[in-house]
Amino acid sequence: MEKPPDKKVLNEKAMEESKLASRDYKYGFYTDIETYTIPKGLNEDVVRLISQEKGEPQWMTDQRLKAYRHWTTMEEPHWCNFKYGPIDYQGISYYNAPKQQKDEPESLDEVDPKLLKTFEKLGVPLSEQKRLTGVAVDAIFDSVSVGTTHQKELAKHGIIFCPISEAVHSHPELVQKYLGSVVPYTDNFFAALNSAVFSDGSFCYIPKGVRCPIELSTYFRINAAKSGQFERTLIIAEDNSYVSYLEGCTAPMRDENQLHAAVVELVVLDNAEIKYSTVQNWYAGDKEGKGGIYNFVTKRGKCIGVNSHISWTQVEAGSAITWKYPCCILQGDNSRGEFYSVALTNNRMQADTGTKMIHIGKNTRSRIVSKGISTDEANNNYRGLVKIMPTADRARNHSQCDSMLVGNKCCANTFPYIEVNNNSAILEHEATTSKINADQIFYLQSRGLDVEGAIALIVNGFCKEVFKELPMEFAVEAVRLLEMKLEGSVG
Amino acid sequence: MNKQTHKLAFIEEFDDHVQSLNRQSPDWLTESRNQALGRMSSLSLPTKKEEDWKYTNIAPITQRAYRFFQETKPVDLACIQDYIHTDDITLIFVNGIFHPEESSFADLPPGLLIQPLSEIPTGDKTIQRIQQAFVTKQDDIFSALSDTLTYPGISVHLEAGTRVEKPIHIIHLTDSNANDTITTPRAIFSLNTGSEASIMQSYLSDGKPDVYFTNALTDIILNENASLHYSLVQNEGREAFHVGTTRVWQEESSNFNSFAVTSGGAIARHNINVIANGQGANTTLNGLYLAGGDQLVDHHTSINHHLAHGTSQQLYKGILTDNAHAVFNGKIYVHPEAQQTNSYQLNKNLMLGMGCHVDTKPQLEIYADDIKCSHGATIGQLNEAELFYLQTRGIPRASAIKMLAKGFANELLNKSADANVQDKINKIVEPWMKNLII
Structure with a gap:
């Protein structure tokens, strides 16, 4: 039977758009730009060279070397539930920077137009006229920050928002005090590597009593081949402050696997709140699982102050491998941690992601909502830890992890760890795994949607609880992203 | 050798x-x-x-x-x-x-x-x-x-x-x-x-x-x-x-x-x-653990569903007093062939002692798509409102605690239809409940 023509018209635009996206990862282009690249390989000289490139003070160089020496004593962890080929740490160039016309461009107008164009193409215009209102962007291209918008406006409120390499010079006391205080270089293999070679990332400081008037965001772009990105982000929210921070990332399509090992640290003091949202869309490799980013990220926030609050929201839709466990250390009394996650894996993607909630203070509360969607031959794992320390009287946790399977070659696993060392704690954990409901698909089909449209709608509803936590622009983006990814995966 | x-x-x-x-x-x-x-x-x-x-x-x-x-x-x-x-x-x-x-x-x-x-x-x-x-x-x-x-x-x-x-x-x-x-x-x-x-x-x-x-x-x-x-x-x-x-x-x-x-x-x-x-194998694993003093009680269950139409249910409940430590690890593994599997698992812990520890790890590993699996875990104390209600009815707090703890265990004890088995199990459970001191 022929399809009714009107349906075609209805979906045409969306179809075209998503078809394009699924065939060619929309952000998979490469910017041909002259770059400065240090030779491949990693040793103490390379670490020194990176530090020198950035003109860092001695204490920073020493810290990097300490981390590097520790890293050489560590072994790559392999406890996660997926397989990947060996990573050649000597085959990566640890510093890639686009060549600037001037040493330090004073304003965005002086930045290479090619770079500005790249970010425009990615949907993140940086130039004065076109920039998004209400969002300050720090754009990071390979190992350096290209430019940061809205800095002057933010400075009026006393907010510092700049690349971390700049903060090392302009605010060394803050960097020295907080860098590595949440994720020490001894923490894990990838954190140690990052501490040694980290290039750029964002630094945010919200002073006492300030509610950041606009969203802060960082856009990470890997461009160079045979390189990795090792960004470092540090956000400090002083007493009674609030900030919402967003992060986005993309990379060109390549047949090689590129390493991305980031560290994010959040410090939250009394009554402050940080809302951290990520839409991760690194290149995920092709249908056969060739290429894609290896994403090994350590994200951790420390609620030091009383009544402090951290909320992690993540949409994980890219990367060949995702290894990521955003963590909240709930140290201050009455502090709160939240984790909302959607992890979508298709083709041969592998994700091992979840969260850690460490309750130390009294009356600490945490909430976990995790949604996993696995299609094609993907492998999707939730791994989470909720730990109640003996001091955490009346701690409260609720966790919910749901997985949806689309197709019969994918898998979904759940590994929650619950460790309770205080008898006044109340915890609930629930998890379900099931196939996408055939009745629901049928119902939507009877209403004129095609199978793919129906799946997209159901998945969207499945993830609603997480999407509503995202800032509006990001939520729209995330919904579109999910629809594109689900294209062609008929259950 | x-x-x-x-x-x-x-x-x-x-x-x-x-x-x-x-x-x-x-x-x-x-x-x-x-x-x-x-x-x-x-x-x-x-x-x-x-x-x-x-x-x-x-x-x-x-x-x-x-x-x-x-x-x-x-x-x-x-x-x-x-x-x-x-x-x-x-x-x-x-x-x-x-x-x-x-x-x-x-x-x-x-x-x-x-x-x-x-x-x-x-x-x-x-x-x-x-x-x-x-x-x-x-x-x-x-x-x-x-x-x-x-x-x-x-x-x-x-x-x-x-x-x-x-x-x-x-x-x-x-x-x-x-x-x-x-x-x-x-x-x-x-x-x-x-x-x-x-x-x-x-x-x-x-x-x-x-x-x-x-x-x-x-x-x-x-x-x-x-x-x-x-x-x-x-x-x-x-x-x-x-x-x-x-x-x-x-x-x-x-x-x-x-x-x-x-x-x-x-x-x-x-x-x-x-x-x-x-195909169509049915598994029920239930368990009750009662621990006090410095006891450590560790249960590991694993169910491997290899073929289709299997069902499994698990309910493990524990009551802990003093410094007892309970560990529960439940694994449900659904192999690719095991379509139409229906599997359920729940672990509930009641912590009555000041120094109790609970480590629980329910696990799902699913390699088939047309399945329905769920698990849950809870850790908590007796409901103060329920205790208060019983006390307003003239029941001393200590007895009220025992009553509610027994009620918690009864969900499991009543599952066994066999009176003979129930009788024997009660010979273990009742003295334990009687000696329950909070």
Whole structure:
């Protein structure tokens, strides 16, 4: 039977758009730009060279070397539930920077137009006229920050928002005090590597009593081949402050696997709140699982102050491998941690992601909502830890992890760890795994949607609880992203 | 054999004992013992670094020295007399030694065969099947150790279509003569097509504070449509150590229904591993653990759904007082072939003591898509509002706590339809509840 023509018209635009996206990862282009690249390989000289490139003070160089020496004593962890080929740490160039016309461009107008164009193409215009209102962007291209918008406006409120390499010079006391205080270089293999070679990332400081008037965001772009990105982000929210921070990332399509090992640290003091949202869309490799980013990220926030609050929201839709466990250390009394996650894996993607909630203070509360969607031959794992320390009287946790399977070659696993060392704690954990409901698909089909449209709608509803936590622009983006990814995966 | 020595330094005269067992055993048992020794050479004692033993430190078990019980003193069963039903088929082991004269298993119904493993001749088909089914697939050092020291062991075999009305009750008593001993109770239950039985294993002590180590291993094979009601009661002495493993192999449409009650042992670990290798196999694993003092109670369950249309349900509940530590690890593994699996698991913990710890890890590993699996875990205290309500009705707080704790346990206790089993389990649970002091 022929399809009714009107349906075609209805979906045409969306179809075209998503078809394009699924065939060619929309952000998979490469910017041909002259770059400065240090030779491949990693040793103490390379670490020194990176530090020198950035003109860092001695204490920073020493810290990097300490981390590097520790890293050489560590072994790559392999406890996660997926397989990947060996990573050649000597085959990566640890510093890639686009060549600037001037040493330090004073304003965005002086930045290479090619770079500005790249970010425009990615949907993140940086130039004065076109920039998004209400969002300050720090754009990071390979190992350096290209430019940061809205800095002057933010400075009026006393907010510092700049690349971390700049903060090392302009605010060394803050960097020295907080860098590595949440994720020490001894923490894990990838954190140690990052501490040694980290290039750029964002630094945010919200002073006492300030509610950041606009969203802060960082856009990470890997461009160079045979390189990795090792960004470092540090956000400090002083007493009674609030900030919402967003992060986005993309990379060109390549047949090689590129390493991305980031560290994010959040410090939250009394009554402050940080809302951290990520839409991760690194290149995920092709249908056969060739290429894609290896994403090994350590994200951790420390609620030091009383009544402090951290909320992690993540949409994980890219990367060949995702290894990521955003963590909240709930140290201050009455502090709160939240984790909302959607992890979508298709083709041969592998994700091992979840969260850690460490309750130390009294009356600490945490909430976990995790949604996993696995299609094609993907492998999707939730791994989470909720730990109640003996001091955490009346701690409260609720966790919910749901997985949806689309197709019969994918898998979904759940590994929650619950460790309770205080008898006044109340915890609930629930998890379900099931196939996408055939009745629901049928119902939507009877209403004129095609199978793919129906799946997209159901998945969207499945993830609603997480999407509503995202800032509006990001939520729209995330919904579109999910629809594109689900294209062609008929259950 | 000497290479074992360093690992098994906690067992005295290990090699001599193995040799003396070999002299008494039929060929197959000797061979199985040698194979187990071979396997053991590649296995090591677990440490907390291993995922399966992450929360349980076995050092207190292996730091002591154990001997083998050898005396043949007359046994005194007075301490468990209440617990023995005269109508049952009862098999009594005291300190690891089988006491046929104290047991009652005469006039067995046709189709039911009960005998010590050491009396089974070489070439028995059931034994061969057990060896194929489990030995290479799931092995840890404690199972291998049990295989090494099996003697005499017990086998319960049901012919096709046999339905045994009487409950079969296997009691392992360790009394105060057996201080510092190691016993390795070994059992094999094989239920042929369409047969049905109710089997209970009880690990008991005479209540004296003795240190001993029970390392139990039970293998169960259920053929097509066979149905087993399995109960496990572990009420070892409070200073004793218990490590037990129950391995189950299920064929098409078989039904395995298990209920484990644990209240004894300083460190108690029980693994129950189910391989559902037939379509439409149904598995129910329920458990109740009651722990106080400094007890550590560790339950590991794993259900492997290999083929389609399987169902499984698990409910494990625990009540903890004082400084007790409970560990629960439940794994549901759905293989790609096992479409239409329906699996459910819940672990609930009630923490009444000030120093309690709970580590729970429910796990789902799903490789098929058309399935429905869920798990849950809760950890909490008694509801203050409920306690207050009872107090307003004139019930003292202490009694109210007991009432609510009993209510918490009753959900499980009422699940067992068999009055005989309920009665026996209540003999363990009620005194525990009575002595509950918060």
